[in-house]
Structure formats: structure tokens, C-alpha cells
Amino acid sequence: MMELINNLDLLKTAFNAAPNGIAVLKSLYTTKNKIEDFSVLLFNDYFINWINNEDYKEKRFSKVFSKIGGNTILEKCIETAETGITSHFEQCYDDERGNHWLKFTAVMQDELVVVTMEDITEKKHAENELNNALIEAEKQKRLYNSIINGTPDLVYVFDLDYKFTYANKALLTMWGKSAEEAIGRGLIENGYEDWHAEMHEKEIDTVVAEKKAIRGTVSFPHAELGRRIYDYIFVPVFNEKGEVELVVGTTRDITESKQAEEKLQQSESRFRKMIHQTPAPTLVLKGDDLIIEQINKQMLQMIGRGEEIIGMRLIDVLPELEGQYVWEQVLKVYNEGIPFDQSEVLVPHNRTGELKNYYYNLTYRPLIEEGQITGMIQVAVEVTEQVEARQKMEKSENRFRALVNASSDLVYRMDADWMVMQSLEGGGRLSGTGGHSVNWLDKFVHPSDLEQAVHLISKSIVEKSIFEMEHRIIKEDDSVRWVFSRVVPILDEKEKIVEWFGAASDITSQKELQNVIAESEEKFRQLADLVPQIIWTAQPDGFVDYFNSRWYEYTDLNEHEFGDSSWVPALHPDDVYDVLRTWYQSVNAGSSYQMEFRLKNGISKEYHWFLSKALPIRDKEGIITNWFGTCTDIHEQKSITEKLEILVADRTKELQRSNDDLQQFAHVASHDLKEPVRKIKTFVSRLENHLENQLDESTTRYVERIHVAADRMFTMIDGVLAYSKINADSQKATIVDLNEVIKSIETDLEISLQKTGGNIYYQELPVIEGASVLLYQLFYNLINNSIKFAKENVPPLITINAKEQIEGGRRTAVITVEDNGIGFDLDQTGRIFETFTRLNSKDRYEGTGLGLSLCKKIAERHGGNITATGIADKGAVFSITLPFEQREKDI
Incomplete structure (x- = not known):
């Protein structure tokens, strides 16, 4: 009996300790002997806590479970009681805490039904999150594929046997191959030259061995564009053990940027000069603190400050800009590299001692060096008077009129044949279309640009490519403006052009600025041609790229011949080595150059002496942008100098002889002067001895003074000799x-x-x-x-x-x-x-x-x-x- 009691206690303990709900149910029948519900015989502690009611025995199961709602649980339990087949099912219900999921198992045990209940809410939520994550991952995969195959950069993956396991669309296009033809094959099989393949294989080995990325530049042929220059990077992909299992590479075409670099270096110094000569108020900011590096006088006058602000932060010069829209755009251009062009921007600032509203046409451009934004250039033209006048006029005409055409850009659409143009919102003033449908070529292109426009339009239609062109337009008031038009084809699913979408920006101010720069360069050349000296400029590597007219007049050489081959032949043969050595030492050291040498006159064939000087021109970072040099004819001065040097040498010899004579004289004089002084002292001593005890007091005093004077003469002679020897004896x-x-x-x-x-x-x-x-x-x-x-x-x-x-x-x-x-x-x-x-x-x-x-x-x-x-x-x-x-x- 005792054992039975102990077993019952153990069973009850286990029953109540179960992590899930357990219920024992007894079937309740209708008069037709059909099961309609259950009577609850026993709940474990889990169920009691869940229903929050200990008074459950003999109550109907449907009533106890009423908080879940629905008949699913009751129906499943009746089905198990009638068939004897175990049921597994889930049920969801909501309460004030949210959505819950329960998992039930109904088992027939003799005449009773045993129901277990497990709360699977967290599991369900985890499954939902996993499903959502899988959906998002699939979406990200599609996005990734779109980005990778949409980028012009080459993206690819190598295995450790140098085989391609992936190549994006741009790379396959460059090879002129399909993925089936390229994937799984090596570099040489995909058309790489032997040296190129060997180089990349060694780099892959290096990435695997050192477990870090490498970067390089290489030139190789493109299937459509010919030989191009590419910048590439190889990056290791690690497995869970930290070992390299793949090598991912990206390659970017930098041909145009390389070509642009050379042009940029040639024009950079001229650009700095042009900043100060442009009529538009302009300044250049550099660094994260946006320090004023350059500012022309027009900008200084506009903001009412002097050149002392160069080197200061712009926000320190104009602190009232903090938090303003214009300052947000400045930061956006610098931080994001997005150009900013906007007319009539309101800028409250302190120019005359009090805060007032001013309006400006602003152009902000990021300065990009080696792919990094290092600063920005700002052009600001004050239009306060014009804006205030127009605002007054608009206010008087229609206070409530919306400025739908405030944008300086015209946005429009055209049909597939490029005939009918319909402007959208904005830009109506630029086109003069007033929102009506017009013929693009008739109304939007200057007759002088018509032939080029037709050619480019035809090319874009045939190639289904983007149309871009700078051209002039004639406005309704017959004024001519420059615009930049960019028109994109819209294709249907059959790759057929259905319409065109375009935008036109007014670039008149930029064109005017370019003209100013070109005129400034021409003025520099004209001024240089007026100077009697030879003037020349050279690139940072020492390549001479400009001579003024004086050079061609003297040498009788053909114009537009530059570099060493143009000026070295004009040197005297004896001067060539020293001149080249000194010049390229200066170029390598970045130090100023000065030297005298002889140049042959192209007409008389005579050599004249010239003094040549050159200084390196540096930017704010100290980098040499070019060299500026002069050659001055010093032939006559050289002749005079040589004569003077001969004369000086003769005079020097005479002075040396004179010094030697003076030195000899000092020695002789000192000895000759001492002799009479010595005799004076001797005879005075003898006179004293001869007249001993016969001299009165006055005579004795006179004799002592003679002794003192003689001693002082000895001392003075020795002093003169020492003073003369102090400069003679080294x-x-x-x-x-x-x-x-x-x-x-x-x-x-x-x-x-x-x-x-x-x-x-x-x-x-x-x-x-x-x-x-x-x-x-x-x-x-x-x-x-x-x-x-x-x-x-x-x-x-x-x-x-x-x-x-x-x-x-x-x-x-x-x-x-x-x-x-x-x-x-x-x-x-x-x-x-x-x-x-x-x-x-x-x-x-x-x-x-x-x-x-x-x-x-x-x-x-x-x-x-x-x-x-x-x-x-x-x-x-x-x-x-x-x-x-x-x-x-x-x-």
C-alpha cells in the first residue's frame, strides 16, 4: 500500500512538473450517443496556471477553453475520441499581449482523452522572421545581381586554380563571350596575353599567401573599345576556418581619367590664375574645415572683407551662415560630391555691419583629387536687386501664383521619332514653349548647331543611346543662351524606343567663364610676346611646352616645337652637358634654376651669352604644377664683367704688394724708431750720473719726465708693431x-x-x-x-x-x-x-x-x-x- 502511495506521489510530481500543459478528459454524449463535449477530470499545474482557475473539475472542456475561441480544438479531440487516432494540430489566438500559437496533441487512452498543449509562439515568430529573412535575402540577391550586372566596372571571382567562377555582364561584354563560354576557364582561355595571365596568377598567389588585398593598374584590349587602361583590386574571401577559398576582383576603366590627369596638370596653374581674373565672384575651399584657399577680388568686395581671410574657415568669416540652407548645400557638395547650381538663393548675412537678406546665383562644384573630394569651388553672382524688383512685380501681379517654372532646367518628353516635344513642369522660361507641343529641332536648336544636332540624334536613334550635346537656343526675345541637353531613350520590353525623356540646363554662365579663361590665356601670350626676354614654361617633369615669340625671332626655329629637342640644339656644344645636368637636378629637387650659357643666333650663327632663370610654381600643398622661366641676353654685360675681373685681379696683386711693403715698413720703422729712443734713455742716464747730487728738485723732475716719455715711446712702438701684425700673422x-x-x-x-x-x-x-x-x-x-x-x-x-x-x-x-x-x-x-x-x-x-x-x-x-x-x-x-x-x- 505504501509503495502504491509513493508511486502515486511520484507520478503526480512528474505530472505537475511537465513543461507543457496536460489535460485528462472524459467524453460527454448526446441522447443519440454522439460525443458533444468533454468533462475535465484533471489538469496539471501548467494548465491550471494557463487558465488561471483551480475550479475546473467536472466542467465542460469547451467552456474552460473559451478564451481561445473557435471549435477547432473541440472538434479535433472529438475526432480522436471517436476514431482512436492521435491528432496533432496548431491553434492561434489573440489577447491583450498579442498573437499566440499553441500546439496540441490528443491521444485516446482507454475511455479517456489525454490532451497535451505546448506554447510555440516564440518558435512561430522565429519561423516567420526566418521566412521574412529568406524573402529579404532573395530580394537582396536580386538587387545585388542588378547592381553587379548594371555597373560598368568589371566584377569577377577566381578559385585557387586561377579559374573564373563568376564574371559580371560588363566583363563578359569586354571579352565578347557568354557566361557558359567563360566560367570555369582560366585567364589565357579567356583571351588574356601570357604576361598578363602570369602577372594575375602571381597576384592571386600573393593574396592567398598574405591574406590581404592588392591593387594595381594594367592595360589590355577591350572587345569593342580597343586597348584601355584599368585599375583593379583583388580581395580574399575567407571560409569559416579563416582560410582563403576564393579571390574576388573588381576592375575599373580609368582610360579617360588618366588622359584627363595630363590635361589637368597642364591647366591647373592656369586655372588658379583664372580664378583671380574671372569677373564672377569666385572662391576655392579646401579640406574638411573648408578653408579659404583662393578668393578673387570680386568675391572679397562682395562680402566686404580683405585678403586677410585667406587661410580662414569660411564659417568663421561668415558665421551667420550656420544652419542656413546655403550652408547645408555647401556641406552636401563637399560631403557627397553632388554639384549644386541654383539661382536667386536667399542668404542672410552681415556684409555692412547688420544682418540683411541677399540673393545670389550660386554654383558649387566639388574639387576631386585622386578620387577623393578635397575641396570645392564656389561662384556667386549677387542678384539681390533683380530678385527684389521681380518679387515686387510678381507680388503686384499675382500674389498667389505658384512658381512652377522656377527651375533653371527644362524637363520635357518627345515621341519616338524625335519630332514632337512636350515640356513638363519647370523650364518654360528657358525654352519659350510655354508648355505647348513644339518641334524640338525647329524651336530648340540654333541654326548654327542644327547639322551637329541632326547627326547626334540619328546616331542615338540607331544605337538607342543617350543623346548629349551643348548647343545654343534662340529665346523669344531673340537672345541666345547656351544649354546642355541630355535625352534618354525609353524602351519597351522588345527594346523598341517608345519615347524620349530629356532635360536641358542653362550653361551660359559656364560658357562665359570658359571664354574668359581662353581670353586670359591669350592675353598672357600677347603680354609674353611684348617682353624683350625669352619667356618659357615647362611641365613638372621639365618638358618645355611654351616659348614666346622672342625665342623664335632669335633662334629662327619653327613655332610649336617644344621639349629638349627644340632648345638643346641651340646651345653651345660646350654648354650642353652642364645645362642639362643642372636643369634636371633642379627639376628633380624642385629648386629654382639659374645658369649662364651660350645660345646660337639662328640668323647670324653667332653665340651670345644668356642668363636663364626658372622657378617652380606650386599649389597650396607644395606640389609643382609647372615651371616659369626666362632667358636674358647678357652678352655685353659678360664682356664688361670679364674686363673688370682682369682689372680686379691686377688691383689685388698691387694691394698684396702694398700690404707686404707696409708690413716690412712696420718692422723696419719699429726697430729704427727704438734706436734713437734707446740713445735718449742712455744719455739721460749718463747725464744723471755725471750731475749726481748737483740737480735741484725742478731739474730732477724734468729728467724723470724724459724717462717716462721715452718708456711710453717704447711701449707705443711695440703696440703699433703688434697692431700691424694682428692682421698679418695667421x-x-x-x-x-x-x-x-x-x-x-x-x-x-x-x-x-x-x-x-x-x-x-x-x-x-x-x-x-x-x-x-x-x-x-x-x-x-x-x-x-x-x-x-x-x-x-x-x-x-x-x-x-x-x-x-x-x-x-x-x-x-x-x-x-x-x-x-x-x-x-x-x-x-x-x-x-x-x-x-x-x-x-x-x-x-x-x-x-x-x-x-x-x-x-x-x-x-x-x-x-x-x-x-x-x-x-x-x-x-x-x-x-x-x-x-x-x-x-x-x-
């Missing part, structure tokens, strides 16, 4: 420690320092290049002067300091020598270094007046200088500037 530059120099001077002046009680203070003086003997003499004279010109009863105090500075790009030592002596007046500063200058009485202070002159000479010979400042009775400060390194090894 010294070798060596490493000189100024600390050791001052230490030696201290030793030599030891007696004078002890006698006066003087002191010299210095530390951490620099080590420099120089002549040791001369530097010793420089600082000896300065320190000796400080001792000599000390104040009475005041011990001399001499302080020497040094610091380092950069002067003229060289490391320089600045050394100051400061004392506490008698000093000098500031107005004497300019005289202190002059030869034989004495600021104090020679009777009170010894000296020749040459010491500071020697100091000045020594400092200058070292590539430095010396200055002095002082205050009377307060001391003096001498400042010596000396370079750390000497440029010459002989001083």
Missing part, C-alpha cells in the same frame, strides 16, 4: 678652454693683483675653437685694463660670466667682463675701440690707446665682436661674442 684654430686662459692670465698678473688687492671671479667658461695666442691677448688686455683703471684705494673686482645663444644659425658664446673701476661716460662708447684713443690723462694712466683696438681686431678675426658699456665712477662691462666653431681653420 693662426691655426684649435680647441681653447677659456678657463685655462684666465688661469694663465691670473698667474702672469699675480704681482699687479697682489699690489692692488684685486680679484678675478669666473667659473664654467666655455670651450671654443680659436687661436689660443690671440684669445689670451684679448682677455689679458681687458683684465689688465680693469686693474689699471681701478679707483683709488678700492681693490679691483673683475667678474667674468658666459652664456650660450644661437645667432645667425650658429652656436655662439657671449662672455662679459665686468669691473668696479673708474668706468667711462656713455657718450664715449663709440670711441673706446678706436686706434690710439685715450679717455684718461696719459700722465695719470699708462698706455698707448691700442689695447682695446687690438681686442676688437681679435674678436672680429674670430667671427665675433666686442661692445662696451660703462658709467663714470661705476665701472665698465665688456661683452665679447665668439662662435663655438670656426668656419675657417686659419684665423
Whole structure:
């Protein structure tokens, strides 16, 4: 009994723990013994929680399940009870929480029906999402195929055996093959040349090995267009293990862009010049911050600013544009590369000190370099007066009239034979059609352009291609405007043209701008032809592409011959190598070019000397856009210069002889002058001895003065000799420690320092290049002067300091020598270094007046200088500037 109870408890626990609902039902019969419903005998906890009612026993099943609605569940359970066949079915119902799905299983067990219920709502939702995802994936696949096969770029896939596993429509067209003929075959089998196939196979190997993309450029033939230039990229496709299983490639035809690059480089510099010469207010913006790189005077006048705004952000110059429609268009053009052309745009901004409304015809174009948008060009023509006048007129005529024709473009449609043109909304003013049907050729093409238009129309009809043409139209007021027409054929399912859809844009302003640029180039050439010099220009690689008329007049060469082959033959044979080497060194280095050479006159066959100069013209990024050069005839100046050089050489020799004679004279004079002075001292000494004890006080004083004068004469003669030798004797530059120099001077002046009680203070003086003997003499004279010109009863105090500075790009030592002596007046500063200058009485202070002159000479010979400042009775400060390194090894 106990075991039975335990088993029942276990069964009940399992019954209630089931993750799904379980119900035990008993059949209820009609009087005709037909099952009409069920009595609920037992629900597990899942069902009880689901119906939220524990009072369920003996109640009808249809009533308990009434919240689901419908009879499907009851019918399925009755079917199982009557047939004994297990039923599996799903039922959906809605409540305040949303849509729910339930899965039921009805099983006959003896006389009872056991129903299990599972909530499959999440599963159903997942299935729906999966189905939706599959539908979206299929849609994306169709979109992908449309894009891949609609692009003019070549798209393809290689397996690791270099076989094509996919090729889009553009590639198959280029090969002239179908997919069946091309897929599964290699490069050579699809018409690639051997070198081309080998190159791509190696690149595929590289992609697989390095697991990264590679990019390149190649030229090969197109089935219809001939040889073209292509830019391509190979990208690895990885499997779930991270291994490369395929290589995807895309190739783009860049033939036209390559050709355009060359033309762009030739015209870029002229374009910059034209910006400033165009009559329309124009500016160029560069970089993400939209910096003003170029702006012509018309634009500066229009916004009321000067050239100081070049290099500033446009939004900083005109902050009131922030948030305006025009600023949004500026950002859109730069960020998306979509050109913007619009007339009569309202732009409130501060031009005269207050915010006012202005109207402009605006043209914005992105500047694209190497496929990237790097800036934009803006052309703005103010039309405020015209707009305000027209607005007043329109307001007076009809305030509520819609401006359906405000667009500057005319949009129209035509029949298949290109005969009847019907304009749509917009552009009525441009065409003058007024919305009526007209003949396109009769009403929309200038007679001068009619023949070309007919030819292009016929070609487009035959080829079912897009028609594009720039042409003139005659408006109703007989004025002529330029337009750009683009007309697209509309084809039916049989590829038959059913009609044409076209648009025409007014490009009169662009045409006028092109004319201005062409006229400006012509003016440049006319001006260049008026200049007496030869003027030429060259491309960045040094290829000469222009000469003015002076070149052809001098050389007698045919016009329009450029490059090395046109000007090198005119050079003197001895100058050819040096000229070419120097010119192409300048081209490679991007530095200015200057050289003298000889050119042959085409008529007289004589060679004249010319001075040639050239400068590289660079854009804002520093890239050379072209070269501008001149050649000036210097033949006469060259002859005069050669004569002057001979004359200078002769004069130099004479000056050298004169210096040698003066040097010899200084030595002879010093020795000859010393002899009579020596005799004076000798005979004065003998006279003293002879008249010993016989001289009175006055006579003794006179004799002492004769001795002093003679000694001063000796000193002066030695000073003159030293001063003359300072420029004559060269010294070798060596490493000189100024600390050791001052230490030696201290030793030599030891007696004078002890006698006066003087002191010299210095530390951490620099080590420099120089002549040791001369530097010793420089600082000896300065320190000796400080001792000599000390104040009475005041011990001399001499302080020497040094610091380092950069002067003229060289490391320089600045050394100051400061004392506490008698000093000098500031107005004497300019005289202190002059030869034989004495600021104090020679009777009170010894000296020749040459010491500071020697100091000045020594400092200058070292590539430095010396200055002095002082205050009377307060001391003096001498400042010596000396370079750390000497440029010459002989001083």
C-alpha cells in the first residue's frame, strides 16, 4: 500500500512538473450517443496556471477553453475520441499581449482523452522572421545581381586554380563571350596575353599567401573599345576556418581619367590664375574645415572683407551662415560630391555691419583629387536687386501664383521619332514653349548647331543611346543662351524606343567663364610676346611646352616645337652637358634654376651669352604644377664683367704688394724708431750720473719726465708693431678652454693683483675653437685694463660670466667682463675701440690707446665682436661674442 502511495506521489510530481500543459478528459454524449463535449477530470499545474482557475473539475472542456475561441480544438479531440487516432494540430489566438500559437496533441487512452498543449509562439515568430529573412535575402540577391550586372566596372571571382567562377555582364561584354563560354576557364582561355595571365596568377598567389588585398593598374584590349587602361583590386574571401577559398576582383576603366590627369596638370596653374581674373565672384575651399584657399577680388568686395581671410574657415568669416540652407548645400557638395547650381538663393548675412537678406546665383562644384573630394569651388553672382524688383512685380501681379517654372532646367518628353516635344513642369522660361507641343529641332536648336544636332540624334536613334550635346537656343526675345541637353531613350520590353525623356540646363554662365579663361590665356601670350626676354614654361617633369615669340625671332626655329629637342640644339656644344645636368637636378629637387650659357643666333650663327632663370610654381600643398622661366641676353654685360675681373685681379696683386711693403715698413720703422729712443734713455742716464747730487728738485723732475716719455715711446712702438701684425700673422684654430686662459692670465698678473688687492671671479667658461695666442691677448688686455683703471684705494673686482645663444644659425658664446673701476661716460662708447684713443690723462694712466683696438681686431678675426658699456665712477662691462666653431681653420 505504501509503495502504491509513493508511486502515486511520484507520478503526480512528474505530472505537475511537465513543461507543457496536460489535460485528462472524459467524453460527454448526446441522447443519440454522439460525443458533444468533454468533462475535465484533471489538469496539471501548467494548465491550471494557463487558465488561471483551480475550479475546473467536472466542467465542460469547451467552456474552460473559451478564451481561445473557435471549435477547432473541440472538434479535433472529438475526432480522436471517436476514431482512436492521435491528432496533432496548431491553434492561434489573440489577447491583450498579442498573437499566440499553441500546439496540441490528443491521444485516446482507454475511455479517456489525454490532451497535451505546448506554447510555440516564440518558435512561430522565429519561423516567420526566418521566412521574412529568406524573402529579404532573395530580394537582396536580386538587387545585388542588378547592381553587379548594371555597373560598368568589371566584377569577377577566381578559385585557387586561377579559374573564373563568376564574371559580371560588363566583363563578359569586354571579352565578347557568354557566361557558359567563360566560367570555369582560366585567364589565357579567356583571351588574356601570357604576361598578363602570369602577372594575375602571381597576384592571386600573393593574396592567398598574405591574406590581404592588392591593387594595381594594367592595360589590355577591350572587345569593342580597343586597348584601355584599368585599375583593379583583388580581395580574399575567407571560409569559416579563416582560410582563403576564393579571390574576388573588381576592375575599373580609368582610360579617360588618366588622359584627363595630363590635361589637368597642364591647366591647373592656369586655372588658379583664372580664378583671380574671372569677373564672377569666385572662391576655392579646401579640406574638411573648408578653408579659404583662393578668393578673387570680386568675391572679397562682395562680402566686404580683405585678403586677410585667406587661410580662414569660411564659417568663421561668415558665421551667420550656420544652419542656413546655403550652408547645408555647401556641406552636401563637399560631403557627397553632388554639384549644386541654383539661382536667386536667399542668404542672410552681415556684409555692412547688420544682418540683411541677399540673393545670389550660386554654383558649387566639388574639387576631386585622386578620387577623393578635397575641396570645392564656389561662384556667386549677387542678384539681390533683380530678385527684389521681380518679387515686387510678381507680388503686384499675382500674389498667389505658384512658381512652377522656377527651375533653371527644362524637363520635357518627345515621341519616338524625335519630332514632337512636350515640356513638363519647370523650364518654360528657358525654352519659350510655354508648355505647348513644339518641334524640338525647329524651336530648340540654333541654326548654327542644327547639322551637329541632326547627326547626334540619328546616331542615338540607331544605337538607342543617350543623346548629349551643348548647343545654343534662340529665346523669344531673340537672345541666345547656351544649354546642355541630355535625352534618354525609353524602351519597351522588345527594346523598341517608345519615347524620349530629356532635360536641358542653362550653361551660359559656364560658357562665359570658359571664354574668359581662353581670353586670359591669350592675353598672357600677347603680354609674353611684348617682353624683350625669352619667356618659357615647362611641365613638372621639365618638358618645355611654351616659348614666346622672342625665342623664335632669335633662334629662327619653327613655332610649336617644344621639349629638349627644340632648345638643346641651340646651345653651345660646350654648354650642353652642364645645362642639362643642372636643369634636371633642379627639376628633380624642385629648386629654382639659374645658369649662364651660350645660345646660337639662328640668323647670324653667332653665340651670345644668356642668363636663364626658372622657378617652380606650386599649389597650396607644395606640389609643382609647372615651371616659369626666362632667358636674358647678357652678352655685353659678360664682356664688361670679364674686363673688370682682369682689372680686379691686377688691383689685388698691387694691394698684396702694398700690404707686404707696409708690413716690412712696420718692422723696419719699429726697430729704427727704438734706436734713437734707446740713445735718449742712455744719455739721460749718463747725464744723471755725471750731475749726481748737483740737480735741484725742478731739474730732477724734468729728467724723470724724459724717462717716462721715452718708456711710453717704447711701449707705443711695440703696440703699433703688434697692431700691424694682428692682421698679418695667421693662426691655426684649435680647441681653447677659456678657463685655462684666465688661469694663465691670473698667474702672469699675480704681482699687479697682489699690489692692488684685486680679484678675478669666473667659473664654467666655455670651450671654443680659436687661436689660443690671440684669445689670451684679448682677455689679458681687458683684465689688465680693469686693474689699471681701478679707483683709488678700492681693490679691483673683475667678474667674468658666459652664456650660450644661437645667432645667425650658429652656436655662439657671449662672455662679459665686468669691473668696479673708474668706468667711462656713455657718450664715449663709440670711441673706446678706436686706434690710439685715450679717455684718461696719459700722465695719470699708462698706455698707448691700442689695447682695446687690438681686442676688437681679435674678436672680429674670430667671427665675433666686442661692445662696451660703462658709467663714470661705476665701472665698465665688456661683452665679447665668439662662435663655438670656426668656419675657417686659419684665423
